[in-house]
Amino acid sequence: MRVEIWSDIACPWCYVGKARFEKALEAFPHRDEVEVVHRSFELDPDRAKGDVQPVLGLLAEKYGMTEAQAQAGENNLGAQAAAEGLDYRTTGRDHGNTFDMHRLLHFARERGRQDELIQILYRANFAEERSLFSGGDDRLVELAVEAGLDADDARKVLADPTAYADAVRADEREAAELGARGVPFFVLDRTYGVSGAQPAEVFTQALTQAWGDRSPLRLIEDGGAEACGPDGCAVPRS
Numbered sequence: 378m379r380v381e382i383w384s385d386i387a388c389p390w391c392y393v394g395k396a397r398f399e400k401a402l403e404a405f406p407h408r409d410e411v412e413v414v415h416r417s418f419e420l421d422p423d424r425a426k427g428d429v430q431p432v433l434g435l436l437a438e439k440y441g442m443t444e445a446q447a448q449a450g451e452n453n454l455g456a457q458a459a460a461e462g463l464d465y466r467t468t469g470r471d472h473g474n475t476f477d478m479h480r481l482l483h484f485a486r487e488r489g490r491q492d493e494l495i496q497i498l499y500r501a502n503f504a505e506e507r508s509l510f511s512g513g514d515d516r517l518v519e520l521a522v523e524a525g526l527d528a529d530d531a532r533k534v535l536a537d538p539t540a541y542a543d544a545v546r547a548d549e550r551e552a553a554e555l556g557a558r559g560v561p562f563f564v565l566d567r568t569y570g571v572s573g574a575q576p577a578e579v580f581t582q583a584l585t586q587a588w589g590d591r592s593p594l595r596l597i598e599d600g601g602a603e604a605c606g607p608d609g610c611a612v613p614r615s
Contacts, residue, residue, distance in 0.1 A: 380563060385420045417544070432447075484534045
């Protein structure tokens with residue numbers, strides 16, 4: 378069975394949702410027969426490369442809230458991440474364009490290192506003090522090497538803006554065709570869709586149903602779960 382996950386490195390609910398899905402997958406009896414593929418979805422595709430903005434200011438501007446309210450939302454999200462065993466910096470993070478990261482992830486898939494790279498990118502964005510967005514190609518090459526990729530090959534991909542660009546755009550078009558309005562968005566064997574950072578129990582249900590049932594795509598738990606979309610990420614409030 379194949380599970381496709383549409384996500385963006387800038388999406389905190391994708392970070393949390395991946396951990397919840399993996400908790401369900403670990404307990405799934407057929408986990409060794411499940412292929413997981415990460416697909417591209419940019420939350421901020423029109424942001425220029427190099428245009429980096431503090432997360433708290435971005436949230437305050439997007440949702441019409443004070444930075445104190447934005448900070449409270451980040452604190453709440455950090456607590457939910459911690460509940461999944463994830464490190465999460467609630468202050469000092471920034472936000473930028475993720476297109477090059479998605480191109481690298483397609484390259485990493487060809488080399489069999491996609492899951493390693495996406496987890497490293499998430500960690501770098503949400504848990505580390507050093508910015509993921511302000512270090513240019515050197516920062517991304519460093520992380521690609523940590524994921525087991527060749528530095529020169531990764532640098533060549535980043536130096537060529539057309540490399541894997543069509544693959545990223547194709548993923549984004551397919552997400553729209555499947556009805557994904559935000560991320561994370563999980564598609565199981567093109568049979569079931571799960572929208573948002575659902576509890577592990579929902580992913581367990583979807584895995585079980587998709588394993589034994591081949592039918593047109595049906596959306597499970599479309600409403601209520603936290604997700605990130607074109608208008609931004611749901612901000613948890615205490």
